[in-house]
Amino acid sequence: MSPFVLRIDAMATTTATNDESIVEECPECESTTAHDVSVQILTESADSENAAYSREPYRVSVCQTCGTEERIRMNNA
Numbered sequence: 637m638s639p640f641v642l643r644i645d646a647m648a649t650t651t652a653t654n655d656e657s658i659v660e661e662c663p664e665c666e667s668t669t670a671h672d673v674s675v676q677i678l679t680e681s682a683d684s685e686n687a688a689y690s691r692e693p694y695r696v697s698v699c700q701t702c703g704t705e706e707r708i709r710m711n712n713a
């Protein structure tokens with residue numbers, strides 16, 4: 637059993653698409669590459685029985701070289 641499930645909310649209303657490329661380090665490329673960065677609201681649930689979903693903003697960056705996606709939770713509460 638996975639301790640928590642993270643999935644993209646299909647009903648996400650935020651479309652924070654910007655065309656800005658941000659250069660940052662990619663662990664796959666092992667170098668700094670251009671990334672597509674956006675903010676997405678993802679639904680996370682700690683326990684499916686509990687159905688206590690919380691929606692948290694995540695900073696999602698996708699490496700434009702290899703396509704690796706990294707998600708960093710913005711709200712560190």
Ligand SMILES: [Zn+2]
Binds near residue numbers: 662663665666700
């Ligand atoms: Zn990469």
